[in-house]
Amino acid sequence: MHIIQFLIISSISLFLVGFPLKAIQTQIITWDETEVRTLLQPGKPFAKATFRTHNNGESPMRINNAYSESNAIKTLIKKRIIEPGKSTTIEVTFLPEGKEAGLYHNKITVFFEGHEEPLATLHYIVTIPKLINCSPNIITWEASNLNESFLVELALDDRFVTSLSEIDYDRTLYEISIIPDKLDGSKYTLKIIPITEKRPFNSLVKIKASGPQLTEIEEPIFLFNSYSLSQ
Numbered sequence: 001m002h003i004i005q006f007l008i009i010s011s012i013s014l015f016l017v018g019f020p021l022k023a024i025q026t027q028i029i030t031w032d033e034t035e036v037r038t039l040l041q042p043g044k045p046f047a048k049a050t051f052r053t054h055n056n057g058e059s060p061m062r063i064n065n066a067y068s069e070s071n072a073i074k075t076l077i078k079k080r081i082i083e084p085g086k087s088t089t090i091e092v093t094f095l096p097e098g099k100e101a102g103l104y105h106n107k108i109t110v111f112f113e114g115h116e117e118p119l120a121t122l123h124y125i126v127t128i129p130k131l132i133n134c135s136p137n138i139i140t141w142e143a144s145n146l147n148e149s150f151l152v153e154l155a156l157d158d159r160f161v162t163s164l165s166e167i168d169y170d171r172t173l174y175e176i177s178i179i180p181d182k183l184d185g186s187k188y189t190l191k192i193i194p195i196t197e198k199r200p201f202n203s204l205v206k207i208k209a210s211g212p213q214l215t216e217i218e219e220p221i222f223l224f225n226s227y228s229l230s231q
Contacts, residue, residue, distance in 0.1 A: 028057035029082075029112070035123040040096055042131060042160050042214055047094045049124050053110075055082040062113035066090050066122075070106045072099065073124070094126045101130035131157045132207050132219035139192065140224040141199075149193040152221060154207065158186040161211045168206040173199050174223070192223070199225045 036049040055061045061082045066075040072095050079088040092108055104126045109118035133155045141148070156164065167176055167190070175195050181187035192205070205221040 028055065029061060029119055030054050030056060031120060031122075034120060035125065036092075037125045038094070038127070040094070040126055040128050042129065042211075042217075046096070047126050049092045049094075051090045051092065051108075051122050052087055053082070053090070053120070054087040055084055058084050060084065063088070063090075063110060064113050065111045066092075066108050067111070068092075068106055068108045070104075072096065072104070073106050073108065075108060090122070092122065092124050094124060096126075096128055099128055101128045103127050129157050129160065131161050131214075131217055132209055133157075134190075134207060134219060134221050137220070138222045138224070140226055141194065143227045146197060146225075146227050147194050149191055152190040152192060154188040154190055156186040156209055160214060161186075161209045161217070163211065164188065164207070164209050165216060166206075166208040168208060170203055172196070173203055174205075176205065190221075192221075197227075199228060201225055201228045 030053065032052045032054075034051070036051070038047045038049060040047045053063075063077050063080045063082070066077055068075065074093045074095065076091040076093075077088070078091065082088050090108070090110065092106075094104070094106060106124045106126065108122040108124065110120040110122065112119050135153045135155075136150075137152075139150045139152070154164075156162070164178075167178065169176055173194070173196060175193045177191045177193075179189040179191065181189070190205075201224060203223040203225075205223065207219045207221065208216050209219075210216045
């Protein structure tokens with residue numbers, strides 16, 4: 001019997017030696033989820049996610065730090081010491097100020113006491129929607145095409161924006177017609193026609209729109225007359 005017990009203990013020891021400490025600890029520390037995806041609602045000053053972790057071991061575990069290289073991410077550890085059988089949460093806040101529309105994949109590394117390497121990496125993926133999309137949004141005229149018209153494809157994100165309210169531009173320089181899409185009420189084509197050759201180097205078209213939960217928002221189209229620099 002003693003020989004059998006010795007063999008069992010030896011087998012377990014060899015089994016554990018074959019695994020790095022991090023792998024063993026990550027079985028003790030588990031997470032409800034390590035990736036959260038969020039669509040930032042227009043007009044909201046931040047987006048927030050909560051990650052919950054559990055201590056399945058027999059000893060207390062302490063979270064030293066939850067760190068992100070992104071300056072848009074702030075973290076809050078609700079309770080640093082996790083007793084055996086207990087859990088805690090890490091609250092992650094994304095601050096979009098100054099960020100353009102797009103997808104932001106934020107990584108948060110979580111360090112536990114007694115470990116130089118992080119035992120977990122959390123992923124908070126935030127999408128800032130493009131409410132008004134203009135393609136192209138920059139138009140340049142040269143001497144060779146000084147009087148040519150341009151077409152701009154305009155699309156509203158109909159989850160949030162439902163009404164195209166105004167196209168603001170200098171009517172002494174350009175004529176702009178709006179062509180609604182026959183199949184999609186959120187899409188338009190703008191035809192921009194120069195009506196004078198004596199145009200400044202730069203002009204601006206402001207696309208204005210609104211939605212049920214939004215006050216009026218703007219998106220610019222930049223117009224450049226490179227020919228004016230040679231005059």
